[in-house]
Amino acid sequence: MIGRVLTVFLKEIRDALRDRRTALMVLVASVVTGPLTLVLVAQFVSGLEERAATLKVRMSGAEHAPALVNFLRRADVEIEKAPADYAARVKDGSLDAVVVVPRDFHERWLAHDDARVELVYDDSRTESSPAIRQTERLLAAFNRETAYLRLMARGVSPSLNESVKVERINAATPRQKGAVLLFLIPMFAILAPLLGGMTLAIDATAGERERGSLEPLLANPVPTAVFAVGKWLAAWTSATVVAAVTLAGFLAAAVLYAERKLPALLQFGVPEFTRFVAIVVPLAALTSAAQMLISTYGRSYREAQTYVSYLATAVSFIPLVVMFSGAREAAWQSFVPVLGQLMALQRVLRGDGLSSSDAFVPAAVALTLAVAAVAAVARLLRDERIVFGRS
């Protein structure tokens, strides 16, 4: 029997490899979309970090505020003279924030008389916000220092002025910050097997019905379970290969970016890749079995494609629900297909340990359901309405 399963498997793989749709799908879905998205996100985020990393303040009229300039220099801040058309430049996004010092600033400051600076920014640009916040913080620090010195000069304890001292401690490790952004990789990891198994799962079931090749195939002295298993293994293989190629694309992109000092953002190395593949392979078994089961009801490739797209929609909905509902992790989630995998993938990305129940429960659930779906396909292939219902 194993020999017959292998025969069916090899035929389906050979058939799929000659299908241009397969090649195109592998290329577009896996190699281009995923990593390209990642590169764009990384570019965006690295832009944010770069802008905030070097302390730089742009000033117009710095010569009117020697005390402020002195403070900033001591804080190791680079001061750059803003161009005359700073307002327009802020608007078009080429400048983030500009401190504008009026002519009478120094006199008023010395006289304790309502000294003002203007902070010009455009907060509709999210990419400017780190630079804006930073400039605000520097100006506030200058304020505090001035007040501190003046209170001291009057013999008042400066701590009176600050009854509660707030110290910022960001608990997110760099890796965790990355994981928030890398919600994308689990999303692709879950959708890739759906895309990868689709063509083959449909072609091997509804495609056979449409071509009229199912009836002669079933006239062979082979139990229908052999066909169901062979076809499923082929679809599973295709789904796994596409998922692995997609994830390898992310791995390549991560390696590329690691050299640009962004390891914090893209913690997706070989260990993560390996765990991802280990989590996605059982999921691919389930998605391809489910696609086959659904497609078996389709009388034509197109009809089955419609049914299968409902499945894809339902599956891609799960990560979105998790993202927007802010569902917290709970033990029962491991038992829900796709959700269990998603949680495990996110744990891997966050660098949290993967307990055996996190890893094995979703895999066991997926494989059990997959076997049930394949058994259902084998039963359907004995159903007269399926085999002969061509029109």
Next chain:
Amino acid sequence: MIEVASLAKRFGSVDAVRRVSFTAADGRVTGLLGPNGAGKTTTLRMISTLLAPTAGVVSVDGIDAGREPLAVRARVGALSDARGLYARLTARENIAYYGELRGMARPRLAESIGRLASLLEFESLLDRRTEGFSQGERMKVAIARALVHDPPNVILDEPTNGLDVMTTRSLREAVRRLREAGKCVLFSSHVMQEVAALCDEIVIVAHGVVSAAGTPAAIREAAGCEDLEEAFVRLTGPADAVAQGGSR
């Protein structure tokens, strides 16, 4: 040898086959003749074990098809009503797939494909993908695929449908060779001349019932007319009755 006794098949409220009994012997060509919708295809599907009969028994070489369908399939080569090929595979790969599913060893399989390609005259097409094949070429590949394991019983469901004269001739020649090789050949047709030219035995089916069976001479005698076509028309009833006979 194929034996069919009191075979019946019901689809919902439609009796596609009501009472069909006949025997197709080895070394003979038996023609199942009847108008469209008479129940020929349904009968052949029950013989090749793809449909379970509502009543009646099919046995092939003494094996009960209801009890041992896989054993019956192993002894039958059937060209079914649906004869789709895999367009992205070559003719040879299409045929070899079925041979492998039937557990044939490689050398025997290669020899069998070569023999069938020469019998059906399509050697030059063997290593081309079947997507561009004409209807006749596809039919030849489908027949070769059904016969790859050299089965003792051959079932052909309307094999000449839509074929040109040359292809039909080479097909008839192939059927005669199968008879010479001692096979039991059972084929269905709604074309009188087709059956008259080839068959040793004729079974006329109309409205799911066998209305006459025997040699062409016996059929003519039973209908009481010299012309076989006239006999066919008398035995299968008027056209409006035929239309009510069920669509399967």
